[in-house]
Amino acid sequence: MAHRAAPTAILQAAISKFEERSDGVSGLPQFMAAPRFAGARPGYYFGRGASGVGYYLDSKQAAPAEGEADDDAGAAAAAAARARARHVDAGELLREAEEAAGDAGMEMLDAKGLKRLTLQLERKYNSNLEARMRYADQPDKFMESEADLDEAVKALLVVASAPDLYPELVANTSALQTLLALLNHENSDVAADAVEVLQELTDSDAVEDAEEEAEVLVDALLEADALQLLVHRLSAFDEKASSEEASAVYNILAIIENMIDLKPSVAEDVVEQTKLMKWLLGRLRPRDTDSNKQYASEILAILVQQSDANKRKLAASGGMDAVLQAIAPYRNRDPESTEEEELLENLVDVLASCLLLEENKSVFVEAEGVELLLLILRGKRLARTSALKCLDFATTRCPPACDRVVDQAGLKTLFAIFMGKLKVPKKKRDEASTAGEEEERTVSVIASLLLNCSKQSRRDRVAAKFVEAEFEKCDRLMEVYLRYEGRVAAEEARLAEAEEEQEEDVLLARMDAGLYTLQQCALIVGALWLVGDVGVRKRVLRLLHQQSHTVGSLRSVLLEYRANLGDDGPGGAEERARQVERATQMLLAMGHDPAEDEAAAKEAAAAAGGAANGGAAEGGGAAAAAAAPAAEGDDMELEEAEEGGKGGKAAAPAVPAEADMDVEEGEEKPPQPREERRGGEGERRRSRSRSKERRKEKERRRSRSRDKKRGSSRERRKERSRSRDREGRRRSDRSRSVERRTRDQRSRSPRGRR
Incomplete structure (x- = not known):
């Protein structure tokens, strides 16, 4: 059998053991600062570490006992101890952990070891079930059996390192049925541990090289109604009660994603057979963003991308409105964390996937989705590129959406983006999509408006934009x-x-x-x-x-x-x-x-x-x-x-x-030839005739154009001559008027009278 990497728990145990060993020396300081080496000190080594330059306590060296020997003997003993001692670095610690896990890993890969773990789980489960029935009103009397059951469940985590044993796990044990039964356990900690085991068993990293074995496991889970049990427990966990239950919710979503990766038909089955869609849409409503809300949006995107039936069900169940409400906060602000950015991307993917169906576009328009997208476009936020993507999908072959864009004064915003005048600030744009995507999306939306608007008047409004400002939009x-x-x-x-x-x-x-x-x-x-x-x-x-x-x-x-x-x-x-x-x-x-x-x-x-x-x-x-x-x-x-x-x-x-x-x-x-002949010769003659007619028509047009230009030139020259005559007369009239006013002023002045 192939040796597989040790589980994380083994490595963590090795690290904890090393830390305990390092802290086991009591009564001595862990570090003594010293700017330079001042001689050997028993039990310490000199170097530069996390605390600075100085002497660090070395657990491999034995500290000198009181009254044990004189200074020379103590120094010799310390030197001998240092010669035997060695400093353990991170790489060596990892090698030790892998060596320690080697034997355990070989044991995990053994079918006999798998049988022992599953039998132990059965015994602990039956014992706890019996104790709970006998002492239903005395929890202290079945707590010990419950702790043993919890340990037996966690022990199955090692099975994830041996996916080649999955067929054995399914065929010759009842471990899967027991784990699924534990999903309904009254103790949420036990149920959370059972969910964690199922998540590890279906994890993509664990089954990367064993897809056939993993499919056997998924088929067994589906036959045992795992989807219904998981979704039912999903609603029972209280995420606000403890971090363990919140982690269990995350793990259930991970199990569903893993099963879809291994068997895509699960995406449609889980929506048809359970209330997962309703739970996911409800999980999007809270304003606060956490990892579970982000993961819920990701699962929702996966579901609608995998199946047209899921797209229809989301729109029919009011999901379009829920997704739009989840996107709405980002019309006025940018995502504040990486989780929020991923949440926004997932929501946009959900919306874009649903808009691929023509019947969903009318639902989108009725939910005022076009208005929301236009508000986002005007806001100069990171969500602008995502809004353009959705608007592109919505206006493709959808006259109502195109009409709504024109009627809601969206042309001004759209053409401002097209011209590059409505820019996102650089500090935000560095994290947003490139300008090339916005350019392509804007061109596509404008083409849809010109081709799909229901009335010619709206198309004329779009076309009129290309005439404004000296045809700058044409350029x-x-x-x-x-x-x-x-x-x-x-x-x-x-x-x-x-x-x-x-x-x-x-x-x-x-x-x-x-x-x-x-x-x-x-x-x-x-x-x-x-x-x-x-x-x-x-x-x-x-x-x-x-x-x-x-x-x-x-x-x-x-x-x-x-x-x-x-x-x-x-x-x-x-x-x-x-x-x-x-x-x-x-x-x-x-x-x-x-x-x-x-x-x-x-x-x-x-x-x-x-x-x-x-x-x-x-x-x-x-x-x-x-x-x-x-x-x-x-x-x-x-x-x-x-x-x-x-x-x-x-x-x-x-x-x-x-x-x-x-x-x-x-x-x-051009007039067609009278004779309609068959064959290539007739076609060539008709082509030559049409060419001659086109040339004659072209010459006639050029002649008319030249005559018109000549006539226009003569008219322009006459008009210019008449204009010069009128200007000359106006100037002469003005000069005569000035002369009359001058003579009148002189005649009225005393000097003029004298």
């Missing part, structure tokens, strides 16, 4: 977009050099580099493009051109986003169709030609040998590549269309009537 948006585009491009180059072949791994690597935030930025630009503000469009194009980019780069990102939309999320195929339609509207508004999608799909299908799935997967990238050569021409067309727009609205392609966003009527599409 910030494109700065973020270009930065993340560079990150993703760098990661793609690295993956190309590494020759990564797994498509899923490539996608995950690109997502880690910032692909999601890049797509959200492109969606924001697309939504703004649909609004049709000429100033925003020109600003975006100018910023792209400054970095040698075109609107084609935005279209490429949107094409990939549309191609990778799946129907396995909330809403299924219906939600996917809505998102595809919305992305298509944005692409059309940016000048994307739908014919390019068809051509790209056919090319991809041909390259894949006619496999339809392969063609669909490659459609987005091929279409982006086909659109790239004509990107600059598209930009020119967009700019010319904007210059010819009326009322501040640029022309945009027509979209279906059932679209969820209001857009302007689009330009006429």
